[in-house]
Amino acid sequence: MGFLDIDNATKSYGSVRVLHNVDISVEEGEFLALVGPSGCGKSTLLNMIAGLEEITSGEIRIRGAVMNGVHPSKRNIAMVFQSYALYPNMTAGQNITFGLEMHGVPKARREQARQRVARLLQIEHLLNRKPGSLSGGQRQRVAMGRALVRNPDVFLFDEPLSNLDAKLRVDMRTEIKKLHQTLGTTVIYVTHDQIEAMTLSTRIAVMNGGYVQQLGKPQEIYDTPANIFVATFMGSPAMNVLPARVMMEGTAPVAETALHDGTPVRMPFSQANLAQWAGRDILLGIRPESITDENTADRTSGNIARLTNRVVITEPAGSDTFAIMTLGGRDVIARMRSDAKVAPGIDFTFAVNMEKAVAFDPETKERIAS
Amino acid sequence: MRALIYLVLTLCALFYMLPLYVMLVNSVKPLDEITGGGMMNLPQVFTLVPWARAWSSAQIGVEPTGLSPYFWNSIRMVVPAVAISTLLGALNGYVLTKWRFKYDTILFGLMLFACFIPFQVVLIPMARMLGLMGLAGTTRGLVLVHVVYGVGFTTLYFRNYYAFFPTELVRAAQIDGAGFFRIFWRILLPSSGPIAVVSIIWQFTNIWNDFLFGASFADANSQPMTVALNNLVQASHGVKEYNVHFAGAILAAMPTLLVYIVAGRYFVRGLMAGSVKG
Numbered sequence: 011m012g013f014l015d016i017d018n019a020t021k022s023y024g025s026v027r028v029l030h031n032v033d034i035s036v037e038e039g040e041f042l043a044l045v046g047p048s049g050c051g052k053s054t055l056l057n058m059i060a061g062l063e064e065i066t067s068g069e070i071r072i073r074g075a076v077m078n079g080v081h082p083s084k085r086n087i088a089m090v091f092q093s094y095a096l097y098p099n100m101t102a103g104q105n106i107t108f109g110l111e112m113h114g115v116p117k118a119r120r121e122q123a124r125q126r127v128a129r130l131l132q133i134e135h136l137l138n139r140k141p142g143s144l145s146g147g148q149r150q151r152v153a154m155g156r157a158l159v160r161n162p163d164v165f166l167f168d169e170p171l172s173n174l175d176a177k178l179r180v181d182m183r184t185e186i187k188k189l190h191q192t193l194g195t196t197v198i199y200v201t202h203d204q205i206e207a208m209t210l211s212t213r214i215a216v217m218n219g220g221y222v223q224q225l226g227k228p229q230e231i232y233d234t235p236a237n238i239f240v241a242t243f244m245g246s247p248a249m250n251v252l253p254a255r256v257m258m259e260g261t262a263p264v265a266e267t268a269l270h271d272g273t274p275v276r277m278p279f280s281q282a283n284l285a286q287w288a289g290r291d292i293l294l295g296i297r298p299e300s301i302t303d304e305n306t307a308d309r310t311s312g313n314i315a316r317l318t319n320r321v322v323i324t325e326p327a328g329s330d331t332f333a334i335m336t337l338g339g340r341d342v343i344a345r346m347r348s349d350a351k352v353a354p355g356i357d358f359t360f361a362v363n364m365e366k367a368v369a370f371d372p373e374t375k376e377r378i379a380s
Numbered sequence: 381m382r383a384l385i386y387l388v389l390t391l392c393a394l395f396y397m398l399p400l401y402v403m404l405v406n407s408v409k410p411l412d413e414i415t416g417g418g419m420m421n422l423p424q425v426f427t428l429v430p431w432a433r434a435w436s437s438a439q440i441g442v443e444p445t446g447l448s449p450y451f452w453n454s455i456r457m458v459v460p461a462v463a464i465s466t467l468l469g470a471l472n473g474y475v476l477t478k479w480r481f482k483y484d485t486i487l488f489g490l491m492l493f494a495c496f497i498p499f500q501v502v503l504i505p506m507a508r509m510l511g512l513m514g515l516a517g518t519t520r521g522l523v524l525v526h527v528v529y530g531v532g533f534t535t536l537y538f539r540n541y542y543a544f545f546p547t548e549l550v551r552a553a554q555i556d557g558a559g560f561f562r563i564f565w566r567i568l569l570p571s572s573g574p575i576a577v578v579s580i581i582w583q584f585t586n587i588w589n590d591f592l593f594g595a596s597f598a599d600a601n602s603q604p605m606t607v608a609l610n611n612l613v614q615a616s617h618g619v620k621e622y623n624v625h626f627a628g629a630i631l632a633a634m635p636t637l638l639v640y641i642v643a644g645r646y647f648v649r650g651l652m653a654g655s656v657k658g
């Protein structure tokens with residue numbers, strides 16, 4: 011039993027089920043990111059934890075106490091909304107202490123709490139202003155202040171950064187991470203931005219269509235995705251997924267696929283149990299950064315495969331250059347150093363780090379476990 | 381071209397102002413100047429006596445009280461009726477948008493329907509209801525009638541306004557520990573200025589100008605200004621004091637004019653508010 015338990019929770023609107031048997035257990039002090047495409051049920055799950063949506067079946071417990079039917083204000087949670095939801099008729103300061111006032115905290119203590127939070131978030135100079143006259147970033151801080159002031163057991167964030175511009179978003183991301191490190195409070199954080207999820211969280215739950223697809227540490231999710239959905243959702247550019255056939259060279263399984271002109275090419279697997287798939291088709295998953303030029307190839311890897319293939323186009327992106335080729339009939343992206351000598355139309359020798367490659371069952375789309 | 385437009389507009393404006401002009405000039409003339417013909421002339425002798433008579437000594441029905449007691453009757457009726465119907469409308473709008481329940485749209489549809497029931501249809505059932513409740517012929521009875529009749533409109537206004545009010549604010553307040561009424565008082569109402577002005581102006585003018593309910597349900601002690609004005613003008617005995625009638629009519633119209641002048645500029649803004657996002 012964890013600090014926050016979501017136990018077989020489902021949610022239906024009428025006959026439409028939008029969340030299916032969600033099981034997540036969060037330890038105290040964890041930062042759990044709920045990530046997934048639009049409409050997958052992230053907000054719904056968060057609102058169920060907050061008590062803003064009823065739980066159709068299953069249980070949610072905080073510190074072992076069942077929360078089903080407990081009023082949101084009695085759960086000792088605090089929430090930051092996507093729109094910030096600052097009360098427009100109150101000043102920033104009043105916004106921050108409104109919750110304390112509702113809980114009957116005496117004025118002097120409210121004042122203290124407000125000063126403490128304002129100092130922490132560096133918004134002392136904004137306390138007397140109305141939300142309407144604050145910038146997006148400032149509103150964001152006030153909204154965080156309103157959540158922080160209550161010393162909750164759990165912070166719930168619903169896409170708190172999605173209304174900010176790109177630069178501010180990165181800054182606030184760092185700030186949220188720092189805050190979590192300072193305060194150590196448990197956080198559930200909803201986002202559809204997989205980079206936010208990767209950088210902030212201690213664990214990630216990847217959701218799709220109302221199901222939790224995978225729950226694990228960011229690196230686990232990235233390196234060993236449970237299925238093709240998770241593999242392609244996490245990471246940017248997305249993981250390359252291409253058809254291949256498992257062949258045997260002696261006792262070692264290799265992946266056979268086709269170059270741009272149809273010439274077969276073989277790359278040895280590091281995963282020995284794929285021998286059981288000999289002669290069968292799989293889907294091969296390779297991250298763009300696992301395909302480079304020979305000089306940049308990961309020297310710690312014990313399994314680098316080389317292949318020479320036609321470059322279709324290149325996309326310079328400052329720090330890297332992406333080269334796109336046709337492999338197994340699919341567009342495959344390679345992440346090259348920006349000074350790599352790739353150009354459209356040339357034949358280039360790529361180094362593929364097969365230690366990091368994963369194989370998926372083409373029927374179930376699940377990863378073939380090693 | 382521009383000059384032509386302005387000319388036409390000015391002429392139209394003057395044409396619409398004409399009745400007001402006639403009322404004003406004739407209310408400050410001695411009676412013989414009017415009966416002598418010359419309705420359109422400016423007064424030769426300026427006098428405020430007709431105004432004083434209309435307010436405090438003209439014959440209304442059988443009593444020479446002037447309009448003043450009826451003015452206060454109207455105030456005693458219109459202030460609570462406007463306040464209660466606006467507040468109820470706000471509360472209804474809040475529930476219909478933020479505490480949705482099964483069949484709430486049907487309920488709202490029925491309330492809207494109330495806006496389109498002609499006054500005449502409800503006269504007899506309403507008279508019976510007031511009688512049963514012991515409110516016949518009282519100001520409280522009139523307040524009740526106007527609240528019941530107005531709440532459809534005020535609900536419509538507030539519901540449409542609150543539909544654009546972010547539901548996340550209500551959720552944030554719930555997490556902060558505010559209950560149903562606290563959220564209403566502390567979060568929604570303070571942000572309802574524009575639509576409250578619309579509701580108040582609408583209700584005030586309708587209730588103040590109402591004649592039918594006043595004539596049907598009030599007794600001599602609770603008659604509103606409009607009914608008294610009618611009695612003043614219709615008085616069958618003695619000479620017709622047109623100058624006093626004009627003064628009385630202006631007195632009766634004054635409060636609605638005042639409300640428009642004070643709050644009118646918020647009216648259009650409030651009506652637009654929903655469409656541009658509140």
Ligand SMILES: Nc1ncnc2c1ncn2[C@@H]1O[C@H](COP(=O)(O)OP(=O)(O)OP(=O)(O)O)[C@@H](O)[C@H]1O
Pocket residue numbers: 023028046047048049050051052053054055202
């Ligand atoms: N009140 C409701 N009635 C019916 N269906 C609803 C209701 N609220 C949400 N849904 C459905 O539930 C599903 C999950 O919605 P939810 O808001 O949790 O998605 P989300 O993952 O937060 O998406 P986004 O990233 O767009 O915010 C959606 O398909 C949505 O249409």
Ligand SMILES: [Mg+2]
Pocket residue numbers: 052053054
């Ligand atoms: Mg959402």
